[in-house]
Amino acid sequence: MPFSFPTGTARLVAAGACALALTTQVGCSDGGGGGGDSATESATRSSTDGGTQVTIKNFKFQPASLAVSPGAKVTVVNKDSTTHTLTASKGGSFNTGNIAPGKSVTFTAPSKAGDFPYTCTIHPFMKGTLTVK
Known part of the structure; x- marks a missing residue:
C-alpha cells in the first residue's frame, strides 16, 4: 500500500516533527563530567580570581x-x-573532550599570554576566543 503524504495543517505538523527529530539527533556522542552552576550570558567576561565559566x-x-x-x-x-x-x-x-547535555568539564587555561581561538569539534560553526593576559 503506498504512503500518502498529509496535506494542509497535517503536512506542516509532520514537517515540524521531522525537523525536530533531525535537530535532536545532531551530535549524539556521549561523555562529559560532573554537574555545574548557572552561568553569565554576557558577550565578554574577564576573570582574575582564578576561575570562570563558559556556558x-x-x-x-x-x-x-x-x-x-x-x-x-x-x-x-x-x-x-x-x-x-x-x-x-x-x-x-x-580540549574538554565530549561534554554531554547537562554536564560540565573544567580545564586549565594556558600559562602563556595570548589569544586562543576555540571551536566545538562536533559543530565547527561554534567559535570563541580565550584571551590569556
Whole structure:
C-alpha cells in the first residue's frame, strides 16, 4: 500500500516533527563530567580570581570572548540538548573532550599570554576566543 503524504495543517505538523527529530539527533556522542552552576550570558567576561565559566546554550559559547589569567580554571557547562566540546583551534592548548547535555568539564587555561581561538569539534560553526593576559 503506498504512503500518502498529509496535506494542509497535517503536512506542516509532520514537517515540524521531522525537523525536530533531525535537530535532536545532531551530535549524539556521549561523555562529559560532573554537574555545574548557572552561568553569565554576557558577550565578554574577564576573570582574575582564578576561575570562570563558559556556558554552551543554543549552539553558542556564552560568552564567546573570555579573558582570564594564566593558569586560570575554566568550567564549561553544557546547557544544550546535544553533546559539545570546547577545543583550542591550534596547538592543542586545551580540549574538554565530549561534554554531554547537562554536564560540565573544567580545564586549565594556558600559562602563556595570548589569544586562543576555540571551536566545538562536533559543530565547527561554534567559535570563541580565550584571551590569556
